[in-house]
Amino acid sequence: MKKGAIIGLDKDSKFARVSSTDLYVKPLWEQVLKEHSISLVDSPQNVPSGTKLVEIGEYDDLDVERLMSDSNYFACTYIYRKALIRKHYLGYTIERYISKNPTSALAKAFPTTYNIEVDYAEFLDDALDETYGLREELEEGRKTWILKPSMSDRGQGIRIFKTVDELQQIFEEFEEENESDIEDEEPSLEEEGGSGSHGIITSQLRHFVVQEYISRPLLLPAHGNRKFHIRTYVLCVGAIKVYVYKDMLALFSHVSYQQPEAEEDGGILSLVGQLTNTCLQGSVRYPGTVHRFWNLEYDEDKKQKIFDDICEITGELFKAATSVDRINFQPLPNAYEIYGLDFLVNGDDNSVSILEVNAYPDFKQTGDDLNNVILNLFRSTYNLAIKGFYGDDNLDDDDRSRLVLEQDLSGGW
Incomplete structure (x- = not known):
């Protein structure tokens, strides 16, 4: 047929x-x-x-x-899930959850995070007055911070800074970029935040998260001492089972890592070697930037511990979403969704931090050479989600994914 x-x-x-x-x-x-x-x-x-x-x-x-x-x-999607996929909502969800569950794995797995709203650079000072904890941290000047627009993805708009003055300069540059886009009738791909760009568009210039930057990530000499993050695919089924797909990816920067430093002419800290988003490489795919996690040249027991920690953190994260912000995360019995969760491993103690949650993750960053990773993810999804919907009671045990949370929310809220 x-x-x-x-x-x-x-x-x-x-x-x-x-x-x-x-x-x-x-x-x-x-x-x-x-x-x-x-x-x-x-x-x-x-x-x-x-x-x-x-x-x-x-x-x-x-x-x-x-x-x-x-x-x-x-x-293949839930309708309401911004409690996790929008960065400022994610911070709120985790903060509320750990305030009631201080012993949760999330308590140590999410970097210190502040939400700020800035419409124009001239109002940054007012925003910091409302977020006095952040102002105090910046005035002390002991930590490095990362700024992320809440609704951007693929590394757009990310900046690193240490002081109030550097943050002010960042917002002033955002405004200059936006004014340039308005003046140009046909902005280039890079000006629109496309391939190779770290820019953002005007509509994203309001909600931001400021997060403590993990400046000592795990570096592996066998992989050129380049910074990497772990992309973990998480399958949510119905209302609700949550599975962690075991075949994780390690996404590397294409240059060796160095501690964040200011550019030669001063000002904003350089992003060279800091960002691991492969989409920022544009049409170029540098060799060695995408690896299977389990193939990394690193101690096998430590890799297993990292995976176990990721599973525990993920289970707690989705438990937080279903308990703290039920309006903005609503699992449906006749739906499933695959999320891309990004984790970073701390080089000092091998602890794992959750960075963000992505709906409709960019699967093609896996590349053609490793597309079997995604093919088997979809096979696992069929077994765990779709097969049961068709009424097939002969469900296969799928050892490609680990169940980390099971709740019965099918009766509604």
């Missing part, structure tokens, strides 16, 4: 629509579904009424109304 054809009323058939336009993701998902003899359709109208349909696509292209009302529709 041809893909997209009008299908007869075959109630025994299993239907799926891969509406994603991501040329890295789409063929991998289609391969997994074909392995299980799933009938692929181009339109929901090609599916018999009352038949179950799985849809895999971008958030804006999914039928949200149907997701909320039709138990025969199973989609």
